[in-house]
Amino acid sequence: MSSATEVQTQELSSIIEKLISNGINNLQVQDRYILPPHERPQMSEISHSECIPVVDLKDLDGPNRTTIVGEIRRACEEDGFFQILNHGVPENVMKSMMGIAKEFYEMPVEDRACFYSEDIKQPVRLSTSFNIGIDGVLNWVDYFSQPCHPLEEVIGSWPEKPAAYRDIAGKYAGEMRALILRLLAAISEALGLDSDYLNKVLGKHSQLMTLNYYPSCPNPDLTLGLSSHSDATAITVLMQNEVSGLQVFRNGKWVAVEPIANAFVVNLGDQLQVVSNGRFRSIQHRAVTNMYTSRISIPTFYLPGDEAFIAPASSMVDEQQPAVYRGYKFEEFFETFWELKGKSVVDRFKIE
Ligand SMILES: O=C(O)CCC(=O)C(=O)O
Numbered sequence: 368m369s370s371a372t373e374v375q376t377q378e379l380s381s382i383i384e385k386l387i388s389n390g391i392n393n394l395q396v397q398d399r400y401i402l403p404p405h406e407r408p409q410m411s412e413i414s415h416s417e418c419i420p421v422v423d424l425k426d427l428d429g430p431n432r433t434t435i436v437g438e439i440r441r442a443c444e445e446d447g448f449f450q451i452l453n454h455g456v457p458e459n460v461m462k463s464m465m466g467i468a469k470e471f472y473e474m475p476v477e478d479r480a481c482f483y484s485e486d487i488k489q490p491v492r493l494s495t496s497f498n499i500g501i502d503g504v505l506n507w508v509d510y511f512s513q514p515c516h517p518l519e520e521v522i523g524s525w526p527e528k529p530a531a532y533r534d535i536a537g538k539y540a541g542e543m544r545a546l547i548l549r550l551l552a553a554i555s556e557a558l559g560l561d562s563d564y565l566n567k568v569l570g571k572h573s574q575l576m577t578l579n580y581y582p583s584c585p586n587p588d589l590t591l592g593l594s595s596h597s598d599a600t601a602i603t604v605l606m607q608n609e610v611s612g613l614q615v616f617r618n619g620k621w622v623a624v625e626p627i628a629n630a631f632v633v634n635l636g637d638q639l640q641v642v643s644n645g646r647f648r649s650i651q652h653r654a655v656t657n658m659y660t661s662r663i664s665i666p667t668f669y670l671p672g673d674e675a676f677i678a679p680a681s682s683m684v685d686e687q688q689p690a691v692y693r694g695y696k697f698e699e700f701f702e703t704f705w706e707l708k709g710k711s712v713v714d715r716f717k718i719e
Protein backbone atom coordinates (compact mmCIF):
# COMPACT_ATOMS: atom_id res chain seq x y z
CA MET A 368 0.00 0.00 0.00
CA SER A 369 1.26 3.43 -0.81
CA SER A 370 1.37 6.04 1.91
CA ALA A 371 -0.65 9.26 1.75
CA THR A 372 2.54 11.22 1.19
CA GLU A 373 3.48 9.04 -1.78
CA VAL A 374 0.04 9.55 -3.34
CA GLN A 375 0.30 13.28 -2.79
CA THR A 376 3.76 13.31 -4.35
CA GLN A 377 2.44 11.39 -7.35
CA GLU A 378 -0.50 13.76 -7.69
CA LEU A 379 1.81 16.74 -7.49
CA SER A 380 4.11 15.35 -10.14
CA SER A 381 1.21 14.70 -12.54
CA ILE A 382 -0.05 18.26 -11.95
CA ILE A 383 3.41 19.69 -12.58
CA GLU A 384 3.65 17.64 -15.78
CA LYS A 385 0.43 19.27 -17.07
CA LEU A 386 1.56 22.84 -16.46
CA ILE A 387 3.30 24.73 -19.25
CA SER A 388 4.99 26.97 -16.67
CA ASN A 389 7.01 24.07 -15.24
CA GLY A 390 10.16 25.00 -17.18
CA ILE A 391 10.24 21.62 -18.95
CA ASN A 392 7.21 21.38 -21.23
CA ASN A 393 8.22 24.47 -23.13
CA LEU A 394 11.50 22.98 -24.40
CA GLN A 395 9.70 21.54 -27.40
CA VAL A 396 6.16 21.75 -28.74
CA GLN A 397 4.59 18.46 -27.78
CA ASP A 398 1.84 16.95 -29.94
CA ARG A 399 -0.93 17.93 -27.52
CA TYR A 400 -0.26 21.62 -28.36
CA ILE A 401 -0.01 21.26 -32.16
CA LEU A 402 -3.01 22.62 -34.06
CA PRO A 403 -4.21 21.20 -37.39
CA PRO A 404 -2.71 23.33 -40.20
CA HIS A 405 -5.87 25.38 -40.94
CA GLU A 406 -6.16 26.46 -37.26
CA ARG A 407 -2.56 27.63 -36.88
CA PRO A 408 -1.90 31.35 -36.39
CA GLN A 409 -0.49 32.07 -39.92
CA MET A 410 1.87 34.69 -38.50
CA SER A 411 2.83 36.14 -41.90
CA GLU A 412 -0.78 37.26 -42.48
CA ILE A 413 -1.15 39.29 -39.28
CA SER A 414 -1.74 43.00 -39.75
CA HIS A 415 0.62 45.22 -37.73
CA SER A 416 -0.31 48.42 -39.56
CA GLU A 417 -3.87 48.75 -38.28
CA CYS A 418 -4.55 49.45 -34.64
CA ILE A 419 -7.47 49.62 -32.27
CA PRO A 420 -8.49 53.12 -31.09
CA VAL A 421 -6.81 54.83 -28.15
CA VAL A 422 -9.06 56.88 -25.86
CA ASP A 423 -7.56 59.42 -23.48
CA LEU A 424 -9.71 59.51 -20.32
CA LYS A 425 -8.04 62.61 -18.84
CA ASP A 426 -11.17 64.75 -19.30
CA LEU A 427 -13.77 62.07 -18.67
CA ASP A 428 -14.95 63.63 -15.42
CA GLY A 429 -14.68 67.24 -16.63
CA PRO A 430 -16.50 69.55 -19.03
CA ASN A 431 -15.43 67.45 -22.06
CA ARG A 432 -17.24 64.33 -20.85
CA THR A 433 -19.65 64.32 -23.81
CA THR A 434 -16.73 64.29 -26.27
CA ILE A 435 -14.95 61.43 -24.50
CA VAL A 436 -18.21 59.47 -24.17
CA GLY A 437 -18.63 60.00 -27.93
CA GLU A 438 -15.17 58.52 -28.56
CA ILE A 439 -16.03 55.55 -26.35
CA ARG A 440 -19.31 55.07 -28.23
CA ARG A 441 -17.52 54.99 -31.59
CA ALA A 442 -14.94 52.51 -30.27
CA CYS A 443 -17.66 50.26 -28.81
CA GLU A 444 -19.72 50.32 -32.01
CA GLU A 445 -16.96 49.94 -34.54
CA ASP A 446 -14.18 48.05 -32.78
CA GLY A 447 -15.39 46.51 -29.53
CA PHE A 448 -11.76 46.97 -28.35
CA PHE A 449 -9.83 50.09 -27.37
CA GLN A 450 -6.83 51.11 -25.28
CA ILE A 451 -7.17 53.74 -22.56
CA LEU A 452 -4.67 56.32 -21.30
CA ASN A 453 -4.85 58.62 -18.26
CA HIS A 454 -7.25 56.16 -16.68
CA GLY A 455 -6.37 57.13 -13.09
CA VAL A 456 -4.78 53.84 -11.96
CA PRO A 457 -1.38 54.81 -10.50
CA GLU A 458 1.62 53.57 -12.48
CA ASN A 459 3.24 52.06 -9.37
CA VAL A 460 0.11 49.98 -8.68
CA MET A 461 0.24 48.61 -12.25
CA LYS A 462 4.00 47.93 -12.12
CA SER A 463 3.78 46.17 -8.75
CA MET A 464 0.94 43.95 -9.98
CA MET A 465 2.83 42.94 -13.11
CA GLY A 466 5.95 42.36 -11.00
CA ILE A 467 4.19 40.13 -8.48
CA ALA A 468 2.53 38.13 -11.29
CA LYS A 469 6.00 37.50 -12.75
CA GLU A 470 7.28 36.43 -9.32
CA PHE A 471 4.30 34.11 -8.96
CA TYR A 472 5.26 32.27 -12.14
CA GLU A 473 8.97 32.34 -11.38
CA MET A 474 8.72 30.85 -7.89
CA PRO A 475 9.18 27.05 -7.65
CA VAL A 476 6.31 25.37 -9.49
CA GLU A 477 5.35 23.39 -6.32
CA ASP A 478 4.42 26.65 -4.61
CA ARG A 479 1.65 27.34 -7.09
CA ALA A 480 0.74 23.76 -8.10
CA CYS A 481 -1.15 23.46 -4.79
CA PHE A 482 -3.80 25.74 -6.34
CA TYR A 483 -4.24 23.49 -9.40
CA SER A 484 -7.80 22.54 -10.30
CA GLU A 485 -9.64 21.51 -13.46
CA ASP A 486 -13.00 22.32 -11.86
CA ILE A 487 -14.30 25.47 -13.53
CA LYS A 488 -16.52 26.13 -10.50
CA GLN A 489 -13.50 26.44 -8.20
CA PRO A 490 -13.18 30.21 -7.67
CA VAL A 491 -9.45 30.32 -6.85
CA ARG A 492 -7.43 28.04 -9.08
CA LEU A 493 -4.37 27.53 -11.19
CA SER A 494 -5.06 25.78 -14.45
CA THR A 495 -3.74 25.36 -17.97
CA SER A 496 -5.10 25.76 -21.52
CA PHE A 497 -8.80 26.82 -21.27
CA ASN A 498 -11.03 24.05 -19.93
CA ILE A 499 -8.57 21.18 -19.97
CA GLY A 500 -11.42 18.70 -19.37
CA ILE A 501 -12.85 19.38 -22.84
CA ASP A 502 -10.04 21.02 -24.82
CA GLY A 503 -8.83 19.02 -27.81
CA VAL A 504 -5.52 20.67 -28.67
CA LEU A 505 -4.16 22.53 -25.66
CA ASN A 506 -3.42 26.25 -25.45
CA TRP A 507 0.13 27.32 -24.57
CA VAL A 508 -0.85 29.09 -21.37
CA ASP A 509 -1.18 28.61 -17.62
CA TYR A 510 -3.58 30.84 -15.76
CA PHE A 511 -4.36 31.68 -12.19
CA SER A 512 -7.92 32.91 -11.47
CA GLN A 513 -9.26 34.59 -8.40
CA PRO A 514 -12.39 36.50 -7.39
CA CYS A 515 -11.70 40.09 -6.27
CA HIS A 516 -15.01 41.36 -4.94
CA PRO A 517 -16.04 41.93 -2.21
CA LEU A 518 -12.34 42.09 -1.35
CA GLU A 519 -12.64 41.46 2.39
CA GLU A 520 -14.59 38.24 1.74
CA VAL A 521 -12.19 36.78 -0.82
CA ILE A 522 -8.68 37.96 0.04
CA GLY A 523 -8.18 35.19 2.62
CA SER A 524 -8.38 32.59 -0.21
CA TRP A 525 -5.61 34.23 -2.27
CA PRO A 526 -1.99 32.98 -2.39
CA GLU A 527 0.29 33.81 0.52
CA LYS A 528 3.36 33.35 -1.68
CA PRO A 529 4.98 35.57 -2.89
CA ALA A 530 4.75 37.32 0.47
CA ALA A 531 3.51 40.65 -0.89
CA TYR A 532 0.90 39.05 -3.16
CA ARG A 533 -2.26 39.82 -1.19
CA ASP A 534 -1.26 43.37 -0.45
CA ILE A 535 -0.30 44.21 -4.05
CA ALA A 536 -3.13 42.33 -5.77
CA GLY A 537 -5.65 43.76 -3.27
CA LYS A 538 -4.62 47.35 -4.09
CA TYR A 539 -4.70 46.61 -7.82
CA ALA A 540 -8.15 44.99 -7.61
CA GLY A 541 -9.55 48.02 -5.76
CA GLU A 542 -8.19 50.41 -8.39
CA MET A 543 -9.59 48.24 -11.18
CA ARG A 544 -13.04 48.21 -9.65
CA ALA A 545 -13.08 52.00 -9.40
CA LEU A 546 -11.92 52.33 -13.02
CA ILE A 547 -14.45 49.79 -14.31
CA LEU A 548 -17.34 51.52 -12.51
CA ARG A 549 -16.34 54.78 -14.25
CA LEU A 550 -16.20 52.96 -17.59
CA LEU A 551 -19.60 51.33 -17.04
CA ALA A 552 -21.14 54.75 -16.33
CA ALA A 553 -19.57 56.19 -19.50
CA ILE A 554 -20.68 53.19 -21.58
CA SER A 555 -24.24 53.46 -20.20
CA GLU A 556 -24.27 57.09 -21.32
CA ALA A 557 -22.79 56.10 -24.68
CA LEU A 558 -25.88 53.92 -25.15
CA GLY A 559 -28.16 56.81 -24.20
CA LEU A 560 -29.04 55.10 -20.89
CA ASP A 561 -28.89 56.47 -17.33
CA SER A 562 -25.31 56.49 -15.98
CA ASP A 563 -26.10 53.80 -13.43
CA TYR A 564 -28.01 51.51 -15.84
CA LEU A 565 -25.25 48.90 -16.28
CA ASN A 566 -24.27 49.11 -12.63
CA LYS A 567 -27.84 48.12 -11.72
CA VAL A 568 -28.22 45.45 -14.41
CA LEU A 569 -25.15 43.54 -13.20
CA GLY A 570 -26.86 42.71 -9.90
CA LYS A 571 -24.30 41.43 -7.42
CA HIS A 572 -21.23 42.40 -9.46
CA SER A 573 -18.59 39.79 -9.96
CA GLN A 574 -14.95 40.78 -10.51
CA LEU A 575 -12.47 38.09 -11.47
CA MET A 576 -8.78 38.55 -12.14
CA THR A 577 -6.67 36.12 -14.12
CA LEU A 578 -2.89 36.00 -14.41
CA ASN A 579 -2.14 34.52 -17.85
CA TYR A 580 1.38 33.23 -18.38
CA TYR A 581 2.58 32.31 -21.87
CA PRO A 582 6.14 30.95 -21.74
CA SER A 583 8.32 31.43 -24.83
CA CYS A 584 7.53 28.76 -27.38
CA PRO A 585 10.08 27.00 -29.63
CA ASN A 586 7.65 27.02 -32.58
CA PRO A 587 4.94 29.71 -32.33
CA ASP A 588 3.63 28.78 -35.80
CA LEU A 589 2.22 25.48 -34.56
CA THR A 590 0.20 26.54 -31.55
CA LEU A 591 -1.83 29.33 -29.93
CA GLY A 592 -1.47 30.89 -26.49
CA LEU A 593 -5.24 31.26 -26.31
CA SER A 594 -7.58 30.22 -29.09
CA SER A 595 -10.15 32.56 -30.59
CA HIS A 596 -13.00 33.47 -28.26
CA SER A 597 -15.14 36.36 -27.12
CA ASP A 598 -15.35 37.15 -23.41
CA ALA A 599 -18.45 36.17 -21.45
CA THR A 600 -18.09 39.39 -19.45
CA ALA A 601 -19.85 42.69 -19.40
CA ILE A 602 -16.42 44.28 -19.84
CA THR A 603 -12.79 43.15 -19.65
CA VAL A 604 -9.88 45.44 -18.76
CA LEU A 605 -6.49 43.93 -19.48
CA MET A 606 -2.97 44.88 -18.50
CA GLN A 607 -0.21 43.28 -20.56
CA ASN A 608 3.56 43.35 -20.21
CA GLU A 609 5.68 44.84 -23.00
CA VAL A 610 5.43 41.68 -25.11
CA SER A 611 3.04 41.63 -28.05
CA GLY A 612 0.68 38.65 -28.46
CA LEU A 613 -2.96 39.77 -28.28
CA GLN A 614 -4.79 39.84 -31.62
CA VAL A 615 -8.32 40.88 -32.53
CA PHE A 616 -10.36 39.67 -35.50
CA ARG A 617 -11.33 42.63 -37.63
CA ASN A 618 -12.70 42.81 -41.17
CA GLY A 619 -11.80 39.22 -41.86
CA LYS A 620 -8.22 39.36 -40.61
CA TRP A 621 -6.20 39.20 -37.40
CA VAL A 622 -4.83 42.50 -36.15
CA ALA A 623 -2.08 42.71 -33.49
CA VAL A 624 -2.76 44.89 -30.42
CA GLU A 625 0.66 46.37 -29.72
CA PRO A 626 1.29 47.13 -26.03
CA ILE A 627 1.35 50.83 -25.06
CA ALA A 628 3.18 51.66 -21.82
CA ASN A 629 0.77 52.24 -18.89
CA ALA A 630 -2.32 51.71 -21.03
CA PHE A 631 -5.07 49.17 -20.47
CA VAL A 632 -6.84 47.29 -23.22
CA VAL A 633 -10.62 47.42 -22.80
CA ASN A 634 -12.96 45.07 -24.57
CA LEU A 635 -16.69 44.68 -24.42
CA GLY A 636 -17.93 41.22 -23.55
CA ASP A 637 -20.98 39.27 -24.67
CA GLN A 638 -23.24 40.76 -21.95
CA LEU A 639 -22.88 44.26 -23.36
CA GLN A 640 -23.52 42.96 -26.86
CA VAL A 641 -26.81 41.58 -25.52
CA VAL A 642 -27.80 44.63 -23.42
CA SER A 643 -27.07 46.93 -26.38
CA ASN A 644 -29.09 44.56 -28.61
CA GLY A 645 -26.08 44.02 -30.86
CA ARG A 646 -25.17 47.70 -31.24
CA PHE A 647 -21.94 47.32 -29.23
CA ARG A 648 -19.72 44.45 -30.20
CA SER A 649 -17.99 41.66 -28.31
CA ILE A 650 -15.12 40.81 -30.64
CA GLN A 651 -13.27 37.53 -31.18
CA HIS A 652 -9.70 37.68 -30.01
CA ARG A 653 -6.81 35.31 -29.31
CA ALA A 654 -3.21 35.30 -28.09
CA VAL A 655 -0.17 34.05 -29.97
CA THR A 656 3.17 33.01 -28.49
CA ASN A 657 6.71 33.96 -29.46
CA MET A 658 10.10 32.29 -29.45
CA TYR A 659 12.04 34.76 -27.38
CA THR A 660 10.33 35.70 -24.17
CA SER A 661 7.44 34.91 -21.89
CA ARG A 662 4.35 37.08 -21.96
CA ILE A 663 2.05 37.96 -19.07
CA SER A 664 -1.41 39.43 -19.38
CA ILE A 665 -3.72 40.23 -16.49
CA PRO A 666 -7.36 40.59 -17.51
CA THR A 667 -9.93 41.80 -15.00
CA PHE A 668 -13.21 40.22 -15.99
CA TYR A 669 -16.24 42.16 -14.83
CA LEU A 670 -19.39 40.05 -14.89
CA PRO A 671 -22.98 40.11 -13.72
CA GLY A 672 -23.82 38.16 -10.58
CA ASP A 673 -25.16 34.63 -11.27
CA GLU A 674 -28.71 35.74 -10.48
CA ALA A 675 -28.69 38.84 -12.71
CA PHE A 676 -31.19 38.82 -15.56
CA ILE A 677 -29.57 39.97 -18.79
CA ALA A 678 -31.63 41.11 -21.79
CA PRO A 679 -31.57 43.87 -24.40
CA ALA A 680 -32.37 47.23 -22.72
CA SER A 681 -35.92 48.25 -23.59
CA SER A 682 -34.73 51.51 -25.17
CA MET A 683 -32.55 49.47 -27.56
CA VAL A 684 -35.59 47.62 -28.88
CA ASP A 685 -38.32 48.96 -31.16
CA GLU A 686 -40.14 47.99 -34.36
CA GLN A 687 -37.12 48.74 -36.53
CA GLN A 688 -34.74 47.01 -34.11
CA PRO A 689 -36.54 44.01 -32.66
CA ALA A 690 -34.83 42.15 -29.83
CA VAL A 691 -31.97 40.03 -31.21
CA TYR A 692 -31.40 38.10 -27.97
CA ARG A 693 -33.68 36.49 -25.45
CA GLY A 694 -33.25 37.33 -21.77
CA TYR A 695 -31.54 34.82 -19.45
CA LYS A 696 -30.12 34.41 -15.99
CA PHE A 697 -26.37 35.03 -16.22
CA GLU A 698 -25.59 31.69 -14.58
CA GLU A 699 -27.06 29.91 -17.63
CA PHE A 700 -24.83 31.89 -19.98
CA PHE A 701 -21.67 31.27 -17.98
CA GLU A 702 -22.18 27.49 -17.94
CA THR A 703 -22.59 27.47 -21.72
CA PHE A 704 -19.42 29.56 -22.04
CA TRP A 705 -17.26 26.94 -20.34
CA GLU A 706 -18.85 24.09 -22.29
CA LEU A 707 -18.47 25.67 -25.71
CA LYS A 708 -14.90 26.79 -25.23
CA GLY A 709 -15.99 30.40 -25.30
CA LYS A 710 -16.82 30.48 -28.99
CA SER A 711 -20.09 31.92 -30.34
CA VAL A 712 -21.82 31.34 -27.04
CA VAL A 713 -23.86 34.49 -27.50
CA ASP A 714 -25.38 33.11 -30.73
CA ARG A 715 -27.03 30.42 -28.64
CA PHE A 716 -29.13 33.16 -27.02
CA LYS A 717 -30.31 34.69 -30.30
CA ILE A 718 -34.02 34.80 -31.04
CA GLU A 719 -34.59 32.75 -34.21
O1 LIG B 1 -3.45 37.43 -23.21
C1 LIG B 1 -4.18 38.20 -23.78
O2 LIG B 1 -3.80 39.27 -24.24
C2 LIG B 1 -5.64 37.83 -23.98
C3 LIG B 1 -6.26 37.17 -22.79
C4 LIG B 1 -7.71 36.88 -22.99
O3 LIG B 1 -8.28 37.16 -24.01
C5 LIG B 1 -8.48 36.24 -21.91
O4 LIG B 1 -7.89 35.81 -20.90
O5 LIG B 1 -9.73 36.15 -22.07
Ligand SMILES: [Fe+2]
Binds near residue numbers: 596597598652
Ligand atom coordinates in the same frame (compact mmCIF):
# COMPACT_ATOMS: atom_id res chain seq x y z
FE1 LIG C 1 -10.45 37.14 -23.74
